[in-house]
Amino acid sequence: MRVLIAVDMEGIAGVVDATDVMPGTEAYGRLRRRMTAEANAAVAGAFDAGAAQVTVADSHDRMRNLLYEELDERAHLISGPVRPLDMVQGAADSDCAIFLGFHAPAGTPRSVLAHTLSVTIRRLSLGGVEMGESELAAAVCAHFGVPVALVTGDDGLARRLAGSLPTARTLVVKESLAYATARARPRAAVLAEIRAAAREAVAEPPPRPAPPPAPVPVEIEFLHPAFVEMVACIPTVTLTEPATVAFTSPDAAQAARVIGLCTLVAEESMHSAHLW
Numbered sequence: 001m002r003v004l005i006a007v008d009m010e011g012i013a014g015v016v017d018a019t020d021v022m023p024g025t026e027a028y029g030r031l032r033r034r035m036t037a038e039a040n041a042a043v044a045g046a047f048d049a050g051a052a053q054v055t056v057a058d059s060h061d062r063m064r065n066l067l068y069e070e071l072d073e074r075a076h077l078i079s080g081p082v083r084p085l086d087m088v089q090g091a092a093d094s095d096c097a098i099f100l101g102f103h104a105p106a107g108t109p110r111s112v113l114a115h116t117l118s119v120t121i122r123r124l125s126l127g128g129v130e131m132g133e134s135e136l137a138a139a140v141c142a143h144f145g146v147p148v149a150l151v152t153g154d155d156g157l158a159r160r161l162a163g164s165l166p167t168a169r170t171l172v173v174k175e176s177l178a179y180a181t182a183r184a185r186p187r188a189a190v191l192a193e194i195r196a197a198a199r200e201a202v203a204e205p206p207p208r209p210a211p212p213p214a215p216v217p218v219e220i221e222f223l224h225p226a227f228v229e230m231v232a233c234i235p236t237v238t239l240t241e242p243a244t245v246a247f248t249s250p251d252a253a254q255a256a257r258v259i260g261l262c263t264l265v266a267e268e269s270m271h272s273a274h275l276w
Helices: 026-048 133-143 155-164 187-203 252-272
Strands: 002-007 053-058 076-078 096-100 121-126 148-154 169-178 181-184 216-222 238-241 244-249
Touching: 002 026, 026 053, 026 096, 026 148, 026 187, 096 133, 096 187, 121 133, 121 252, 133 148, 133 155, 133 252, 148 155, 148 187, 155 169, 169 187, 216 252, 244 252
Parallel strands: 002 053, 002 096, 053 076, 096 148, 148 169
Antiparallel strands: 121 216, 169 181, 216 244, 238 244
């Protein structure tokens, strides 16, 4: 069994504020160690279940957060931002996936740091289905027949995935009280439960999923019209509303590539327009 563990940061226990996940802050320095500790717990659980190989994909922001020198020495690490499969780079060579430290999509009530890929995006849909990062990453995994066996994060994400990704186990590591407030579980208990949940998930993963129907129509609604002026210059991407673009991709993996490009261009437009 080859296991991919994609690790985001907003859903890590103890993370509550945007400064917690921003490189350069004191809080980030502390919490990237917590992120690495939770990754190690998942790696240990996967190997407990008999995994032959575990690949950890650092999947937060510029994707250079995990501390390689503190990561379980049995694990492979994917680090750095240039990736065709973005958050789930390595899915094509895996048998099941774990999403660690993920968060709910933009607009989710009472959920810590809920957003969808970028602060520029209000709503993302594939095939007419609105989704967040977990669902998008799961769709890319499904393109390769890889099931998502476990997702960890806050209770807002768990509520969301009960409907949108019901075959995946979920583990709640903190209870959201507001967008930037949460009650975190005890540290030792969280690590022990992640290890146990990963062991169970890898030992009995869900069935291989069918790939999303092709072609895949995508619609992205941004928060401000200025964010899409350059996005609409991307070939195949069409402006449909003042702050909304649409395009169609041959499959979910290709759709994720174009979505990532749209996000990068929108963020550059945001900074250029001094809207952030």
